Amino acid sequence: MRNALISAFMLSSGVVLASSQALADEGQWQPYQMPSIADKLSEKGIDIPAKQLADLTQYPMNAVVGLGYCTASFVSPQGLVVTNHHCAYRAIQYNSKKEHNYIADGFLATSKIDEPTAGPNERLYITEAVTNVSEQVTRDLSQDPLVRYEEIQSNRKSLIKSCESDDNYRCSVRSFHSGLEYYLIKQLIIRDVRLVYAPPESAAAFGGDIDNYEYPRHSADFTFLRAYVGKDGKPAVFSQDNVPYQPKSHLKINIDGVKAGDGVFVAGYPGSTSRYRLTSELKFASDWLYPTFASRYQLRIDTIAMMGAADKGVKIKYAGTLAGMANRMKKYNGLLDGFKATDITGIKQAREDDFKQWLATDKTYQSYQTQLDNLENLLVKKRSNSQTRYYFENAQSSSLLGAANKLYRLSREKTKPDAEREEGYQERDMKMFKARLKRIDSSFDVSVDKALWLQDLEAYNAQDNRVAALDAMLIDNKQSVSLSEKLDGLYSLTSMTAQDKRLDWMDAKSEDFETSADPFIRLAVALFDTNMAQETDKKTLAGELSQARPDYMKAVIAYYKANDWPVYPDANGTLRITYGMVDGYQSRDALYKQPFTRLEGITAKHTGIEPFNAPTKLLKAIEEQRYGNHKVETVYQDPASWLCRLFSCLDKPKSFGSVPVNFLSSVDTTGGNSGSPVFNGKGELVGLNFDSTYEAITKDWFFNPTITRAVHVDFRYILWMMDEVDHADNLIQELDLVRN
Template sequence: MRKALSAASLMMLMGLAQANEGQWQPYQMPQIADKLKQSGISIAAEDLADLTQYPMNAVVGLGYCTASFVSPKGLVVTNHHCAYRAIQYNSRKQHNYMRDGFLANTMGAEVHAGPSERLYVTESVTDVSDKVRSNLPEDPLLRYRALEDNRKALIAECEADENYRCSVPSFHSGLEYYLIKQLIIRDVRLVYAPPKSVGAFGGDIDNYEYPRHAGDFTFLRAYVGKDGKPAAYSEDNVPYVPKSYLKVNAKGVSAGDGVLVAGYPGATQRYRRASELKFSKEWLYPTQAARYQRQLDTIAEMSKDNEEVAIKYAGSVASMANRMKKLNGLMDGFRATDIVGIKQQQQAEFAKWAQKDHADVLVEVEKLEQLLAQKRDRQQTDHYFENAQSSALLKTAMNLYRWALEKQKPDAERELGFQQRDQKMFTARLKRLDTSFDAKVDKALWQMDIEAYLAQDHRVPEFDALLEENTEVPLGERLEALYALSSLRDQQARLDWMNKDVAEFESSADPFIRAAVSLYPVIEKQERLEKTLWGELSKARPAYMKAIIAFNKEQGKPVYPDANRTLRISYGTVDGYRSADALYKQPFTKLEGIVAKHKGQEPFNAPSRLLEVIAKGDMGEHKVEQVYPNRQSWMCRFISCNDAQPSFNSVPVNFLSSVDTTGGNSGSPILNGKGELVGLNFDSTYEAITKDWFFNEEITRAIHVDIRYILWMMDKVDNAHNLLDELELVK
């Protein structure tokens, strides 16, 4: 086993290696302009800060991934795994696009990506901290409600035009709030997706690993009404004309080049306390990983000889497998590096700093730790209780009943997620259930979660009482009866429930509706406890973060908010890394690596057409002679050098860089120093997974699809010349 790197050793590294750390808000780019120039980024920092200008106005969100416009006709490129839902939505036994891939040779052949697919174009980000945090009461529950009311008022004003979606996320744990205004594009279509054997070549085995050879890309297109405004899917809609679109640099990048990534990273915890990390390391992550493994095993067994089930759960399986491997990587990373020790040492230095001139801060820290202890207890209870409600039909029933309850209130007083603004997406989710649900699989997964709940001590008495009904009948049979008797398996029945009032729910004979009504009081009670705790933390966290920011600035450390699914920019260098003793991983992989890995069966089963083109040596203008032009200044850090430079003579498939990314950055455009598209982010290396908690520049690398491989696939393998003609290629 590799010896764990001590906290003291890592703290020494931290002082030397922070150049590429930071998931920066766009407005912060001028603050680091000198660092951008040092990294070879020539595009002006002021241009990166301006969301109305190229290239930032070409970067869009999917709600869970990132994408970017690449043509004046609304063509969008993202990862294959980010488009799973769109590919799955259109796959059937007779045309399995997951297995075979999809290409529309004309716009008329492009297919609807699904009722819940959206593109979000961020148009403005405004600091509203004073408006959100003004006149807050001391009572924690009232404080929570006041914060929510202030945010909802800002959102309602921003969404006066129904074509926009607005949000007010917190930054630095509630110290700051920003109003995010995004144009919503509701008609998204699938244009071109390679087969899964290309997009996910290597499957779960290669997930987070390197060297990598995945063609993780897919093209979508944004459509709007004939008036140019966002509209629901209609055959009469026309392609959206973006304000700008990314130029595509067909020459790509070389080792040592500076690069940027722009996207919507999900969540990091770099400013969290050591006690929070310790809890995640010792309880939360192992518990979550074990559950994912049970779910994956069950779905694999039930879909083994059932292609229809396999298609329905393809997206869920990919998502769970990715999360499980990430959790395992986090746990392995914690064993290899004493990050808890690093956090504790950082906190000791912070405490020493505070004792000099900020002693009151230490009192606030003690209050925060007491609240975090309460939070950990709540997390354990919530984890098992929420999982025990995991049936897709039960969750649907609960959401429908909550919708009926919230409808009784004025719209401004409803819970977020149940306001009038949410109706279209709520309806879309009800419709989409048909494409990702199988009663037998859902029941099997739910039963496992209930059994896990019953086997532990964090119980909810009201839920126990519900489970104790008819205990003379085995649990599996009781659950099966619920599915047999429920009307919620029918899409129209689900949609009809949206228009019913509370009394109709409370008199319903549908078993899932009855369960939802019975459980609501305890769920409401649990929510009240969580909101009260959140209200307490909304005082303690910002006070702590204000002190942490002051401390970090004095230490010369980068100060940027933890990721929270808002638009961020990171910069770095195309670079390999030393993954273990005597093992250096070079930054580029090539076509020949696909052939070397190919075994003729999943997950290393490359399409025959791709293998044939490689065998012919048909690389065309996408072939690269050299990707290591500055060998003396770059690779000689790790191996002995001479004047001879290693030739490449192939098409680059994937490459590494030191940009700072996390989940949500999937599909993010990788830009060269001029702001031109050179690749797509799609993964991190296994050693880098712990970067959500701690950024170590020596081993933190992100994995990208090289634009030259994408262009080669379009040109030589899939004959997507209609799409190539749309791109603005820089050669």
């Protein structure tokens, strides 16, 4: 299977070498970095000026928005937004009932008045400014680890407070290169988001978990939302009087799409990568972290699936939770498979050994070996702490206990000046805090919550790292009462299942919690000191790492530059741009995966049984060959073109004769890039990113250009669905459609 990874490097004489050609597509670049790689963009046929991409106030970057966990983009002057179906899942779930299940049946609002709220917690975040504040955050820090940590947090909070002088903005200070740099990010918040159009899950997630991370794919993973604001044009909470938001720009959609070999780029909010982490961290993830997480997810998935099969209401409530856990579990298993198949540990160790050799001979950085040794020692401590605390932290997994923990913490934090409160408990956080308490109802069932919590408590009880407060409240059993029966008592006696009661606790004082008879409140109070002690330990270690990691990164960046390798920060949920080209790949011996899939692939896979149960109306449109004006005769370049001469496409099939469904490209993406717009070289929308291939999952740790491919929904398929299947004519008229 995934045997090409090691070919990205030549391991010779202890030196790891990589050609700039091989690494040309690697990089999750900060927008300001784009002018520095303008030549590489031009080589890919990306003609839009790099300087324009660096400017967040210009098209197309001012049309790219975050959802807080995914990416989306404006596609009309009336606030219409497109993202992935799985990114909008909570909005679809929120509006699904037993009498109208929009998850199963899909949804289309034929007029704006029919667009329901996406839910109280849904937000759109429009990044308007990114400012380097490294000096302000790191100036004159203490050498004491805990004090240093608190000083960094205080500096961050001060910058955020100044930035948030307008309540319509949300600001954050994010760490880049493991604390070597800090950037202040200012985002406009749209608080009224509504559901507009979503295909049935049987089309959006066609192939389900079986096809997840696989290729070929045939997924209609898209959904349209709309942003609304008050009549004054400013963000506002949901109201029937609100009006569609008018974005500063919206994306043009190229209905001719792209062909194999075309340059493309993606803008979005990738979540997390670990490419600069040490080999010891990779080994820990491979040997303990990922297997442990995957095992727990599988147990929880099996439980929710079983209970959902018996109760339709449970299935709807936990649909998003189940899909998210299944996706994470398959990713963990894919990472483990990739580590074994291609010896990524060996590849990283070889590079690390070469880095140490370089370190020993470089006059500027020779002294950094001491910092590297210190970092390794701190990581040993971090890994030990993670294993020790893992089961106790999971033992607090009940949604009601989680709410009780946060509410009691809030009562304690409110006794402090706002600037000294922990992040998440400041006045700026209260709207979202309240919204999260409300949201519990949309994905909560007592029987499921209890079953999942019981599993975690039993796992805690089966290991040796004990917490006296938890044992005293739940585990020690001098009476003949089972743990399951104890939990029955907690759920029957609590008022935390009622939303209004949970919200009332937001205004309670600490003494009210400490004298409460509610069992979940009592448990939260009992566990508070232990949780706080562990948090202090984490902060102290974070303070130590805030010295060791930046020093390490200084040396690593110098080493990368010495080898002419791309230098960009690991993904951290902030706006990034990545580029590449439309291309298939050799997945294993004698198996080349073509870059495009066709409508007919859906009928070939269709069995009528979930997850290969495509909607009848979609199948009928394919059977009747109702392609409309979306049919494509070829997805390859002219055989005489320079691209074909360069990439040997003369032997590729020329006839396509269908509507493209999904396609592959070599862009560098990860979780959080879901829903990201895929642009052609002119900056026009041609697709939506929604997945990676199974072979590429390990790119979070190591980027291999030979097999790393992202999977996109072709916008020609989206338009075909809107036109020939669901007749979303009202929405098509809103879109700005252009041709080559």
